[in-house]
Amino acid sequence: MNSENNIKILIKGIGQKAKVASQELALASTSIKNKALKVAALEIRSAKDEIIKANKKDMDIGKGRSLSVAMLDRLFLDNERIEAIACSIEAILHLEDPIGDVMETNTRPNGLHISQVRVPLGVIGVIFESRPNVTADAGVLCLKAGNAVILRCGSESAYSSHAIHACIVRGLKSAGLPEDAIQLIPTQDRSAVGELLRLSDYVDVIIPRGGTSLIERIQNDSRVPVMAHLNGICHIYIDEGADLEKAIAITLNAKMRRTGICGSAETLLINSNITEHKVIAILKTLNDQNCEIRGDKFICTLFKNAKEATEVDWSTEYLDAIISVRIVDGIDQAISHIAKYGSSHTESIITENTKNAEKFLNEVDSAIVMHNASTQYADGGEFGMGAEIGISTGKIHARGPVGLQQLTSYKYQVRGNGQIRPE
Numbered sequence: 132m133n134s135e136n137n138i139k140i141l142i143k144g145i146g147q148k149a150k151v152a153s154q155e156l157a158l159a160s161t162s163i164k165n166k167a168l169k170v171a172a173l174e175i176r177s178a179k180d181e182i183i184k185a186n187k188k189d190m191d192i193g194k195g196r197s198l199s200v201a202m203l204d205r206l207f208l209d210n211e212r213i214e215a216i217a218c219s220i221e222a223i224l225h226l227e228d229p230i231g232d233v234m235e236t237n238t239r240p241n242g243l244h245i246s247q248v249r250v251p252l253g254v255i256g257v258i259f260e261s262r263p264n265v266t267a268d269a270g271v272l273c274l275k276a277g278n279a280v281i282l283r284c285g286s287e288s289a290y291s292s293h294a295i296h297a298c299i300v301r302g303l304k305s306a307g308l309p310e311d312a313i314q315l316i317p318t319q320d321r322s323a324v325g326e327l328l329r330l331s332d333y334v335d336v337i338i339p340r341g342g343t344s345l346i347e348r349i350q351n352d353s354r355v356p357v358m359a360h361l362n363g364i365c366h367i368y369i370d371e372g373a374d375l376e377k378a379i380a381i382t383l384n385a386k387m388r389r390t391g392i393c394g395s396a397e398t399l400l401i402n403s404n405i406t407e408h409k410v411i412a413i414l415k416t417l418n419d420q421n422c423e424i425r426g427d428k429f430i431c432t433l434f435k436n437a438k439e440a441t442e443v444d445w446s447t448e449y450l451d452a453i454i455s456v457r458i459v460d461g462i463d464q465a466i467s468h469i470a471k472y473g474s475s476h477t478e479s480i481i482t483e484n485t486k487n488a489e490k491f492l493n494e495v496d497s498a499i500v501m502h503n504a505s506t507q508y509a510d511g512g513e514f515g516m517g518a519e520i521g522i523s524t525g526k527i528h529a530r531g532p533v534g535l536q537q538l539t540s541y542k543y544q545v546r547g548n549g550q551i552r553p554e
Contacts, residue, residue, distance in 0.1 A: 135322060142326035145281055146333030148311035149254045153279035156312055157251050161228040163306050168271055171302030172220040175267065178298050179213045185290035186263065193287055198261075201391030201450040205261045206287055216267045216295070222517035223271050229536050230277045244546040249539045251277030253335035256327050257520060258283045258349060260341035263291035268518040269338075270299045270313040276538040279312045281334065283327060285341070286319045328353040338533065340521045343448075358529055360521035362448040363393030364474040365506040368465040368491065369413070371404040372484030377503060378409075379416050381481055384505040387420050391450045393522060394477055394509035398445060399456045400465045407433060410458075417454060426456040445472040462487050466494050473497060475524040477509040498524050498531040 156164075175182070186208040193203055235247040255278050257269040266282055273280035284292035296315040303310050316323050328337065331354045338358045339349045350357055367385050369378045385396035401410055414424055414434045424430070425440040437456070444455040445468070459465045462480075469478055479501035480491040488502040499509050499522070509532070511519025516534030523529045529537035 134320070138318065138320055138322045139326050141318065142316070142323055142330065143333075145314050145316065146254070146327075146330040148309075149279040149281050149314060150333045152309040152311040153251065153254050153277075155309055156274065156279055157230070157253075157277045159277065159308060161230075163308065164228070164275055164277075165224050167274060167302040167306035167308050168220055168224040169302070170305040171267075171271060171299045172217040172224070174298035174301045175213060175217040175220065175295065178294065179210060182213055182291065182294045182298075183208060183210070185294040188290040189263070189288055193261075196287075198287065199391075199451070202261050202287065204389070204391045206263065206291070208263060208291060212264070216264050219264075219512065219518045220267060220271050222512065223275050223535070226275065226517050226535055228275065229539050234541060241550050242548055243550055246544045246546075247541050248544055249536075250542050252538055252540050254279045254281065254333055255538065256281045256283070256330070256334045256337045256355065258324060258327070258337065258339045258341070258345070259288075260285035260345065261287040262340070263288040263295055265340060265520070266292040266295045266315065267299060269520045270296070272518055272520055272535060273538060274303075274308075274312060276535050278538055280314070281327065282313070282315045283324060284315065289319060324349075325352065328355060331355050336528075338520050356528075358521075358523050358527075358533065359525050360393070360523060360533075362474040363395065363476045363509075363522070364398065364446060364448050364472065365394060365396045365476050365509070366398045366400060366465075366469050366473060366478045367396045367506065368400040368459075368462070368469075368478070368480045369402060369405065370462060370465075370480055370482035370484060370487050370491075371402040372482040372487060373402075373405070374481075374483055375409050375412065378481045379413055381479070381503065381505050382413060383416055383420065385479065385507055386417065386422055386454050387452065388505070388507050390452050392507065393448075394507045395450065396479075396506045397447065397449055397454060398468075398472070399454055400459050400468060401456065402462075402465075403458050403460050410434075414456065421452055423453040424456055425453065427458060429458045430456045448474070462490060466491065469495055469497070476522060477501065477506045479504055479506050498522060 229249045232249040237245045259265045334355045337355045424437040425444050426437040431437045431439050440455045475497045477499040511532035511534045519532040
C-alpha cells in the first residue's frame with residue numbers, strides 16, 4: 132500500500148472517530164466538560180518542563196530553517212507563556228456553557244411554541260502553523276462548545292503541540308470523555324491537509340490559522356465550509372482631533388507590543404491638518420524603538436530616517452518592526468484607503484472628535500473597529516471570551532474573535548398540542 136493511501140486511510144479514520152465522539156460530546160454535561168478542562172490546566176502546569184523541552188526542539192529546528200523573528204516569537208514557550216495557556220483554559224472553564232441556551236422563543240397564534248436553541252457545530256478541523264498555544268485554545272474551546280476537533284499543526288510547532296495535546300487528552304480521560312474528542316493529526320505529510328479538506332462526510336467546518344498561502348489553498352481546495360482568518364493588515368488613523376499623547380502611546384503599542392501577531396498595526400494614516408512637529412514626534416517615537424518607517428513622499432521629506440513606500444507596502448502584513456505611513460486629507464480618504472488596502476481585520480481611529488469617531492466606527496467595514504484603543508486588543512481573551520481560535524474576517528456565520536458562541540449553531544424546537552397545517 133503506497134504512502135498516499137496510508138494517509139487517506141489515516142485521515143478518514145480520524146474523521147470517523149471524531150464524528151462518533153462529537154455525538155457523545157453534544158450530550159455531555161457542563162460539569163463533565165469542566166472537569167476535563169480543570170484537569171487539562173493542571174496537567175499543563177505539571178508538564179511545563181516537558182513542554183519547554185519539546186519547544187526547544189521546535190525552536191532549534193526553526194532557527195535552522197531561518198524562520199523569521201516574528202515566527203520564532205509565535206513559536207516560543209517559556210514558564211510565563213505556559214502559565215498563560217493554563218490560565219486561558221481555566222478562563223474558558225468559568226465561562227457559561229452555550230449549549231442548550233434558549234436564544235429566542237415565539238408562540239404562534241395557532242399555539243405552536245417555537246424555541247431557538249444553541250447546539251454544537253459538530254466536528255471542527257483546525258489547521259494552524261507556528262503557534263503551539265492554538266493546540267490548547269482550539270481544543271478546549273471546541274470541547275466546551277460540545278464539538279469534537281481535529282487539529283493539524285504546522286511542522287514548526289510539532290513537538291510543542293504534541294506535548295500540549297497529551298495534557299489535554301489526560302483531561303478528557305479523567306472526565307470519562309472520549310479521547311477522540313480532541314485529536315492531533317500525527318503526521319506532517321502535506322497530503323494530510325488535502326485529505327482533511329475532503330472529509331465532508333465527517334467534518335462540519337474548517338478553521339485555518341496561518342499565512343496567506345495556507346488560507347488561499349484551504350479556501351480553494353476545501354469541500355468543507357471554511358471560517359477564514361485572513362491577513363491582519365490593521366490600520367491606525369490619527370485624526371486632526373487626536374490627543375498627541377494618546378496618539379503616540381496607542382500607535383507605539385499597536386505596532387510594537389508584539390509585532391508578530393495579527394492585531395499588530397501595519398499602516399499608520401495621519402491627517403494632513405496635524406502639524407509637522409506632531410507628525411515628527413509620532414514618527415520619532417516609533418523610530419526610537421527601532422521600527423522601520425516606510426512613508427509616502429511627504430513623510431520621507433519630513434523624516435529623514437523614513438524609506439519610501441511602494442504600492443505593495445500598503446497591502447503588506449509585515450509581522451515585523453516595520454510600518455507604512457501615509458498622509459491623508461481627512462477621514463473620508465482614510466476610510467477609502469482602508470477599504471482598498473485592508474484585510475477587514477481591525478482598524479482604530481485616534482481622535483477626541485466624537486462625530487468623526489462615530490463616522491469611522493459606522494463606515495469602516497472591518498470585523499473590529501476601535502476608537503482611541505490599540506489594535507492589539509483584537510483578541511478573544513481581551514473581549515471576555517476566555518480565548519479564541521482566530522479572528523474571522525469573513526461575514527458568514529462568525530465575524531471577529533471566534534470564541535465559544537461562534538463555535539455553535541442552533542436548531543428550532545417546536546412544541547405543539549395536536550396542530551395540523553390547514554390546506
